[in-house]
Amino acid sequence: MAYEAKIHEAQISILRELLFQPEAGYGQLQKPTSLTSDHFNFHIKQLVETGYVEKVSRGKYRLTPRGKEYANKLDTDANVIERQPKAAVILAIQNGDKWLFQQRLKHPYFGFYGFPSGKIRWGETIIETAARELKEETGLAADYEYKGVYHEQVLQAETGEQLEDKIFHVVLCTKPRGELKAEFEGGSNGWMNLAEVDAKPKKFESYKHELDIALGNLNFIERTVKYSKDQF
DSSP, rough: OOOOOOOOOHHHHHHHHTSSSSSHHHHHHGGGTTTOOOHHHHHHHHHHHSSSSEGGGGGGGEHHHHHHHHHHEEETTTTTTTOHHHHEEEEEEEETTEEEEEOSSSSSSSTOOOOOEEETTTTTOHHHHHHHHHHHHHOOOEEEEEEEEEEEEEEEETOOOOEEEEEEEEEEEEEEEEEOOOOEEOOOOEEOOOOHHTOOSSSOTTHHHHHHHHHHHSSSSEEEEEEEETTT
């Protein structure tokens, strides 16, 4: 799995300068950072080593393809890398009149019941993510059908602070096969009908909206929800 490393604000300034021109010389890049020569040399070397910047003829520098993709995430007014919503899948796994629910046994949302979910990895298709997550967390395989998008923004009830911004791609999983894994690190699995889930004191109310998408009633839902600090 590929992760983007956090970089120094001086390196962000260099990337920003290169974002708006094909290439730039040493002096052009050093000026907006207000660094000494030694410190500037260190940071430009770091950018070259991480593969974001390359040196070209005449002592000039330019963004690499990887650097262009990274610099494109910059908020050029605030000079910071923009935060982006988490992209994940929701797995609505149907078996007759029952659905597979997980009880979450890790933070945040410790103890809550909901549909299995998982982050989309770099380079994966949505269906590949669905198949991988289903196998890893439940031990099952299934037939997969993409159904739509559920977008949820989460606020802390007491302060109004935004805690999460999540885009879930809802995948309907039918004809489940294999031996169900009852427990895994961070949770447990069980088949339930909707009345059983509704009776649980802790559950994600969002499952009803995700189910609407899985059943084809809607293909897009967007909501803002609030959780207290004790729930989150």
